[in-house]
Amino acid sequence: METIAANNKKEQLSFNIPDQQSFVTAAFQSNIGILSSVDQKILHEARVGIPGMGGVGGTHLISLVRAGVGNFKLADFDRFEPKNINRQYGAKVNSFGRLKLEVMTEEALAINPYLDITPYHEGVTKDNLNDFLDGCQVVLDSIEFFAFDIRRALYQEARQRNIPVIIAAPLGFSSCMLVFHPKKSPTFDEYFDIHPGLSSVEKLLKFGLGLAPRPTFLSYMDFSSIDLGGGRGPSSGIACYLCSAMAAMEAVRIILKKPGLRPVPAYTIFDPYKTKLRRGRMPGGNRNPWQKLKFVILKKRLGIG
Numbered sequence: 001m002e003t004i005a006a007n008n009k010k011e012q013l014s015f016n017i018p019d020q021q022s023f024v025t026a027a028f029q030s031n032i033g034i035l036s037s038v039d040q041k042i043l044h045e046a047r048v049g050i051p052g053m054g055g056v057g058g059t060h061l062i063s064l065v066r067a068g069v070g071n072f073k074l075a076d077f078d079r080f081e082p083k084n085i086n087r088q089y090g091a092k093v094n095s096f097g098r099l100k101l102e103v104m105t106e107e108a109l110a111i112n113p114y115l116d117i118t119p120y121h122e123g124v125t126k127d128n129l130n131d132f133l134d135g136c137q138v139v140l141d142s143i144e145f146f147a148f149d150i151r152r153a154l155y156q157e158a159r160q161r162n163i164p165v166i167i168a169a170p171l172g173f174s175s176c177m178l179v180f181h182p183k184k185s186p187t188f189d190e191y192f193d194i195h196p197g198l199s200s201v202e203k204l205l206k207f208g209l210g211l212a213p214r215p216t217f218l219s220y221m222d223f224s225s226i227d228l229g230g231g232r233g234p235s236s237g238i239a240c241y242l243c244s245a246m247a248a249m250e251a252v253r254i255i256l257k258k259p260g261l262r263p264v265p266a267y268t269i270f271d272p273y274k275t276k277l278r279r280g281r282m283p284g285g286n287r288n289p290w291q292k293l294k295f296v297i298l299k300k301r302l303g304i305g
Helices: 007-012 020-027 037-045 057-067 100-111 129-133 148-160 188-192 200-211 237-256 289-301
Strands: 047-051 071-075 116-120 138-140 165-171 174-180 266-271 276-281
Touching: 037 237, 047 057, 047 129, 057 071, 057 100, 057 138, 057 237, 071 100, 071 129, 100 116, 129 148, 138 237, 148 165, 148 174, 148 188, 148 200, 165 200, 165 237, 174 188, 174 200, 174 237, 188 200, 200 289, 237 266
Parallel strands: 047 071, 047 138, 071 116, 138 165
Antiparallel strands: 165 174, 174 266, 266 276
């Protein structure tokens, strides 16, 4: 597997940084005070997996690079196009037609030319999942919402490898965050109540319900804009940036073993439009009676048979 090192980027620096240690010390000095120098060293040596460089994934990457994380596994097969402009960090006129992974690698290396990035140009697949997860201390799930099967496989394999997975979903203007801990959380299937007999659309609906047990966005979202079967729904760059701030904080918390981790079935939802923060626990996940009732109601509202 190819590794993108930053040695060939050093000449792009317009100032004199004699070595990697000098650069890292200078670049992240302003983090000291809320993080320690020991924390920064740990972050510099940490490796994070981010499957997907789109709406949340690209901003996850930039947030963690600026936090001082030094090593990444990144995956994406897609290219930027105009419809990505409203929410994706790397979507710019001059990036249209270019691979998202290449663009975001350049963006990251422009911030820290000493990063170690292992790219997966085919995206995450069942064939490369083991290799993608190898060496990661935490994964930030940035897979496209509608790519259910590979997401499910990612969570199953990460659990086997004792790797926490963070997901912060942009729903409406809100960020709906869950942290799946391999020892403290139910499995992906248990929490989202995934079982044989569900249609692909029902699986997606259960996924969305589990992400937001107490949704704030339903009051202002136009349901006619949602087509689960057609892979269509509204999106917001505001929500994507909020998701990345929340998810990056949890990744730093996990890497540094800081207190305050709230694994699934705990959830955190923040909606800046409604100015509401909702934190709680959903024992049983989608098997909870209230979640089952909401599933029935939403199926009817969305016209799902």
